[in-house]
Each structure stands twice: as structure tokens, then as C-alpha cells.
Amino acid sequence: MIIQKAKISDLENIMLMYKSCVEGMLANNIDQWDESYPNKDIITQDLIAQTYFIMIEHNIIIAGINIDQNQDKTYLSLQWKDKKNQFLVVHRLAVKEDFWSNGIGKSLMLFTENLVIEQGLKSIRLDTYSGNPKAMDFYIRMGYNEVGTISLKPNKNKYHCFEKTIK
Numbered sequence: 407m408i409i410q411k412a413k414i415s416d417l418e419n420i421m422l423m424y425k426s427c428v429e430g431m432l433a434n435n436i437d438q439w440d441e442s443y444p445n446k447d448i449i450t451q452d453l454i455a456q457t458y459f460i461m462i463e464h465n466i467i468i469a470g471i472n473i474d475q476n477q478d479k480t481y482l483s484l485q486w487k488d489k490k491n492q493f494l495v496v497h498r499l500a501v502k503e504d505f506w507s508n509g510i511g512k513s514l515m516l517f518t519e520n521l522v523i524e525q526g527l528k529s530i531r532l533d534t535y536s537g538n539p540k541a542m543d544f545y546i547r548m549g550y551n552e553v554g555t556i557s558l559k560p561n562k563n564k565y566h567c568f569e570k571t572i573k
Contacts (some may be wrong), residue, residue: 407510409517412458419467420449420460423502426434430503431538437562438535443466444498452498459517461510468505471514472497473521477531479555487551488529493569494522496532514546522572529572533558533565542566 412420428439452458452472461469477495486493496518501510518530533556534541546552550568558565 407461407463407470407513409461409514409555410461411456412453412467414450414453416460416467417446417453420458420470423460423467423470423487424500426502426504427451427500430506434540435493436538436540437536438538438541444475444500459514461514463505467502467509469501469514470497471499471518473518477557478533478539478558480558481533481567483533484554484567486529486531486553487571488531488569490528492526492528493531494518494525494527496530496531499532511544512548519570519572527572530570531567532569533567536563549556 422440424444428441431438432440449458455474457474458470458472460467473494473496473552475494496515497516499511522528522530530550532545534545536542536555545568548570551572553567553569555564555566
């Protein structure tokens, strides 16, 4: 398995990976994502910004993650540990359903931690849906601390914000 920066030509296969992930989430009563999000427009923006990474196994995209410094404005109301704002933000981490529980998410988060170190930054920020307890447990097991909750979308539950300081 390799992790690499995605290209525009990867878009269709990235969307197939998301389709698999979303279908698995919905089958498990997790309504975090649907057919409208993540969508091609958002992923295309990530690709143009060159902040989207994919994990490939046997020439198949099995996971993806966007890593940048863009945080939702609702993050500004929270008390982050990193007061110098030297962080990366994780968005849209997804794994193709057939590859769940294989350590793929952990590999992508460790990759993100290495980017923080390489770029001389201090922390990682992210949010995850309160209706996705597996994701919340995953980030806690990875050493993330909950900072607070935010509202991102109408008619959705709250999102929990997490931070991990990287030493």
C-alpha cells in the first residue's frame, strides 16, 4: 500500500471509493455523509489545491484524505491547545468499505502526523460527526483530545472537534 498525492485524473476512482464508504456508513446507520457530500466539486477543489492524498493497493484507490490548514469558521470559537495556530486540518477521511478494520485509517493519520513534523507544525485538528461513534472512538484511541462541539450542517447532529499535539 502506498500513500500519494492525488491527481485530477484520480477523481472518478476517488468518488467510487467514497460511494463504497458512504454505502457502508448508511448500512450501519451512520448518516454523516450521503450522495450530496462529499461530492465531485469539493473533491475537485481538494485536487486543484493539491491537498488530497490517496492510499492505493494493487492499483485501486482504497482510501483518501484531505489535509490542509483550512478550518471551518466555527472552529474559531473553540479553545484549542495549539495557541500558535501551527496545525493541519484533516477533512473527508474515508476508506473503501471492503478495507474497513484493516488499519487504513490509522495509516493515513500517522501519515498526517508525519506531515506535521516535516512542516515544522505542532498539531492536527479535525471534526467528526456525533452520529459516528466508531470514528470518535478511533480518534480517541489515536491520542486525540476532544476540544468541543460545533454545528456544521442544518438537520444534522453536532460535530465533535478533536486535536492532537505532535511532539
